[in-house]
Amino acid sequence: MDRLSPLQLFLAAAEAGSFSAAARRLNLGPVQASATIARLERELGVRLFERSTRRLRLTEAGERWLPHARQLVAAWADGRAALSEGADRPLSGHLRVSLPSDIGRQHLWRWIEEFATAESPGELRLELRLSDRLADLVQEPVDYAVRYGEPPDSSLIALPLAPGNRRVLCASPAYLARRGRPRTPADLREHDCLRFVLGESVHGRWRFESVQGGASAVEVSGSRVADDGGLVREWALAGLGVAYKSRLDVATDLAAGRLVALLPGWIGEPAPLHWMSVGRHQLTPALRRLAENLRVRCDHLTPIAGEQEPAKGA
Structure with a gap:
């Protein structure tokens, strides 16, 4: 534990940007905290922090040490959990998860809260970060991420939540009354398409598979681009254009008639949803059980859109 305490203090100081704030978090005195970090720096032979009167920040060596310190502290916690974890042990401790913005705000936060309340009331500290950018589970202060698409890193373990989920082209009744319906993917060139940032670039090439066989890809354009999937859905609901969204994101809107699914003879791109972790040791x-609960809820959510894909050859 004497070896672990300086690492915990280092992580707290890096996150808070202050020795005094980190010391308060860990119930230490500021002098003791400063001396502990100085001792850690001597042992490592590098300077971990640049001190100033305004803010504490990591040096280049501190930035390199940060992911390793996180892994060491996480490995200790995982090892303790492995010794005490039974099949029926509830969620406990500090759970830090990165969620996609749209389905995260609409559904996932509530589903996680309901699961935690039912299984471990009062025993869980939950920290959620909503973003459509793929979280680096080593560099960033999160333990898990829920993301669309296949894991980009082979070191990540992915539990499927909605492996068969796809994108669906949709627009509001008001937009369709004003601009008409596209009948083929090529028609989208004449429509205002609501594009979003996927990774580091704008997702402007939309792909579809025909139920008759074959595929089509079309470069779309429009007056609005966002890096937040929830905002793209809000724009579509406001009648500002055509959206190409995950079916999970728009399921309730399709069911309520707020959005209308388009191109019934075409199937959208795959958009599988996964719970991602750095290693199997974290998947207690x-x-x-939480991931399975979310998978079942995703299964129940999608059918409420009230439509099925046409059968091949229909």
Whole structure:
């Protein structure tokens, strides 16, 4: 524990940008905290922080040490959990998860809260970060991420939440009354398409598969681009254009008639949803139960859109 305490203090100071704030978080005195970091720096032979009167920040060596310190502290916590974790042990401790913005705000936060309340009331500290940017689970202060698409890193373990989910082209009744319906993917060139940032670039090439066989890809354009999937959905609801969204994101809007699914003879791009973790050691029985609970809820959410894909050859 004497070896672990300086690492915990280092992580707290890096996150808070202040020795005094980190010391308060860990119930230490500021002098003791400063001396502990100085001792850690001597042991490592590098300077971890640049001190100033305005703010504490990591040096280049501190930035390199940060992910390793996180892994060491996480490995200790995982090891303790492995010794005490039983199949029926509830979620507990500090759970930090990155969620996609749209389905995160609409559904996932509530589903996680309901699961935690039912299984471990009062035993869980939950920290959620909503972003459509793929979280780096080593560099960033999160333990898990829920993301669309296949894991970009082979070191990540992915539990499927909605493996068969796809994108669906949709627009509001008001937009369709004003601009008409596209009948083929090529017609989208004549429409205002609501594009979003996917990774580091704008997702402006939309791909579809025909139920008759074959595929089509079209470069779309429009007056609005966002890096937040929830905002793209709000624009579509406001009648500002055509959106190409995950079916999970727009399921309730399709069911309520606020949005209308388009191109019934075409199938949208795959958009599988996964719960991602750095390693299997983090996937405790409780975490697997949570992921399974989310998978079942995703299964129940999609059918409420009230439509099925046409059969091949229809």
